[in-house]
Amino acid sequence: MQDSENEIMISERFELKQQIIDMLQQRTPAFGFGGFGEATYYRTYSRRKEDGSQEHWADTVIRVMNGVMSVRKQHYVNSRLHWDEGYWQAYAAEMASAMFEMKWLPPGRGLWAMGTEYVYTRGGAALNNCGAVDTADLSAAADWTMDMLMCGVGVGFNTAWDGANVALPDKSRPVPFVIPDSREGWVASVRLLIESYTKGGAWFKFDYDSIRPAGSSIKGFGGTASGPEPLSTLHRRIESYLDAYCSGETETTRCTADIFNAIGACVVAGNVRRSAEIALGSADDGSFLELKDYERYPERAEIGWMSNNTVVLEKTEDFAKLPMIAKHIIANGEPGIMNLINVQKYARYGKESDDQAWLANPCSEIPLESYELCNLAEVFPSRCAEENDFFKVLEYATFYASTVALMPTHRSETNAIVVRNRRIGVSLSGVADMLDDLGATELTRRLRKGYKIVRSINRKLASDAGVPPSIRVTTIKPSGTISQLAGVSSGMHFPTFQYALRRMRVGNDSAVCRVLKAAGIPHEPDVYSENTTVFEFPIDQGKTRKATEVSAWEQFAFLAMLQREWSDNMVSCTVYFDPESEAHQVEHMLAQFAPVIKSVSMLPHSETGAYKQMPYEGISKETYDEKLAAMPRIDWRLFSDSDGIESRFCSNDSCEI
Incomplete structure (x- = not known):
């Protein structure tokens, strides 16, 4: 199937005026962390333009602004609402300027996909960060999960799957099934395989010959195909899991987790694409708590890493399990916890x-119903010179997320929930920087005022668009590459080091690898992965306290404050504890704070230099100054023929080779 054969969801197109485009293209962006933030942008989010040239930062800003305004314009036209082109041009110009300065940014998904023909023709799924599914209907849940993972x-x-009415299929007379070379074809094959066990469906002999070979270029979504092998491996795994369940060798929890972790591993396809999962289970479920015991279940090591595992505290009696949960956390850093009572009763x-x-x-920053999606946007207060500037930028982030929530996806079951909830998440990054700079009292005041602004803007935007306001509007997400672009600490977390070597891994055949090597950026072969090079950048993460200087107790208190004053969704937080001095207090911390938060995970601090080529390696100020002085300039005009690594969320979408 070609993209051109799909229904066009966004036919009304908004385009920034040429004078605004010229103004943006004449400016120089101030990426964070020296050359590392800029290199991260070009590696991850810069795309090929329609004329074959490569995006630079202004081009990406223009694409995103044209895209989000087109989504809102389409909604207004569909709803027969008045669209004031002059007003929205002026608004978009100011919003684009703030985005160019990285005072606010869309999430990585939006930075890469917004304003593309793929989104215009295929709907808004690829713009959403967050999704969740109930597994009671195993095949339907697997279908949706694989589809959404492949959209990023x-x-x-x-x-929740109870394993009822499952039986071994008759494999003696298989029905041929040629798997279409599309995302839909891959997803359908997985659903049919599971239904042969759960719904008495036919047993299929899959034919993979139509799937394009590994390395083929994909137009539409972008990226490179991984070939049929990841899908073939997934089919073999699912068959073995369901055979084992039918023969009584395993039970429902293990079978469910195996299937969904294997789906995630297929989408990742050997680290060619990205994917993320979380498994949610009961504190009463011993099988769930043992899913990552690889000494007991060594065969799970190849797929179990795909998900973080979290126990859901559904009733007050579940809190009696905290001592047992604490023991697991001290042993291996899992499970996390989710307080469902607070999720369902409270906003902030x-x-x-x-x-x-x-x-x-x-990452547990967004609570969700089954089949629900949520999109995010991020604000960087430390990039805002004045307090009022911060509050104005909150408006732009709210506009972006509220507008994405207007766009339907290609899944009707998801659209039914999104139109009811319109859930969004306006997040802050560099919050630890704010705490150490402003103090807790002033930070609390700004968070309270900021929340009111986000809620007020969302209500006005919803009223103007003729839709209900969002059920939830704020969050603290963990951030990642987006905070690196802006050069701030990620989410609410404290930096690991002030001065560090920040390492970047890229494939040897990638365009960014060629540019970085040509510039003379320090590099060496990856000791863990073939055909990969590791580059080193010295970074200064500012005066914010290092994570090792902040007690686990203070991190918990900070989390509770953000849940109380800012986030009406959840706060993504990993509390790091000293395994020597704080491990014995983990149960006490959970008992104190679990009743007043919505979610948390905990990990012990790891030793500096615990393994070679760590993403962060702490260095002295003297070493930092020396390496910074020796860093060459990178001529990004030489960068071309790249569509970003985010494209590899989906390497087998329905599109033209």
């Missing part, structure tokens, strides 16, 4: 507001 959505799943903690969500996205 992180997916949470529970272990202490502010009662019902929410039907009972699941979560992979």
Whole structure:
């Protein structure tokens, strides 16, 4: 199937005026962390333009602004609402300027996909960060999960499948099935395989010959094909898991987790594409708690890493399990916890507001219903010179996320929930920087005022668009490459080091590898992965306290404050503890804070230099100054023929080779 054969969802196109485009293209962006933020942008988000040239930062800003305004314009036209072109041109110009300065940014998904023909023709799924699914209907849940993972959505799943009415299929007379070379074809093959066990469906002999070979270029979504092998491996794995269940060798929790972890591993396809999952289970489920015991289940090591595992505290009696949960956390850093009572009763903690969500996205910043999606946007207060500038930028981030929530996806079951909830997440990054710079009292005041602004803007935008306001509007996401572009600490977390070597891994055949090598950026072969080079950048993460200087108790208190004052969704937080001095207090911390937060995970601090080529390696200020002085300039005008690594979320979409 060609992209041109798909229904066009966005036919009304908005285009920034040429004078605004010229103004943006004459400016020089100020990426964070020296050359590392800029290199991260070009590696990850710069795309080929229609004329074959490569995007630079202004081009990406223009694409995103044209895209988000086109989505809102299409909604206004469809709803027969008045569209004031002059007003929106002026608004878009100011919003684009703030984005160019990285005062706010869309999430990585939006930075890469917004404004592309793929989104215009295929819907908004690829713009959403967060999704979740209930597994009671195993084949339907697997279908949706694989589809969304291949669109780049992180997916949470529970272990609700009860295993009823499952039987071994008759494999003696298989029905031929030629798998179409499309995302839909891959997804359909997985659904049919599971239904042969759960719904008495036919047993299929899959033919992979139509799937394009590894390395083929994909037009439409972008990226390179991985070939049929990841899908073939997934089919073999699912068959073995369901055969084992039917023969009584395993039970429902293990079978469910195996299937969904294997789906994620297929989408990742040997680190060619990205994917993320979270598994949600009961504290009473011993099988769930042992899923990552690889000494007991060594065969799970090849797929179990795909998901973070979190226990859901559904009733007050579940809190009696905290001592047992603490023991698991001290042993291997899992499980995380999710307080469902608070999720469903409160928006910000202490502010009662019902929410039907009972699941979560992979990083636990967004509670979700089954088949629900949520999109995010991010604000960087430290990039805002004045307090009022910060509040104005919150408006732009709210506009972006609220507008994405207007766009339907290609899944009707998802659209039915999105139009009811319109859930969004306006996030802050560099919050630890704010805490150490402003102090807790001033930070609390700004968060309270900022929340009111986000809620007010969302209500106005919803009223103007003729839709209900979003059920939830704020969050703290973990951030990642986006915070690296802006040069701030990620989410609410404290930096690992002030001065560090920040390493970047890229494939030897990639365009960014050629440019970085030509510039003379320090590099060496990856000791863990073939055909990969590791580059080193010295970075200064500012005066914010290092993570090792902040006690686990203070991190918990900070999390509770953000849940109380800012996030009406959840706060993505990993509390790091000293395994020597704080491990014995983990149960006490959970007992103190679990009743007043919505979610948390915990990990012990790891030793500096614990393994070669770590992403971050702490260095002295003297070493930093020396390496910074020796860093060459990179001529990004030489960069071309790249579509970013985010394209590899989906390397087998329906599109023309």
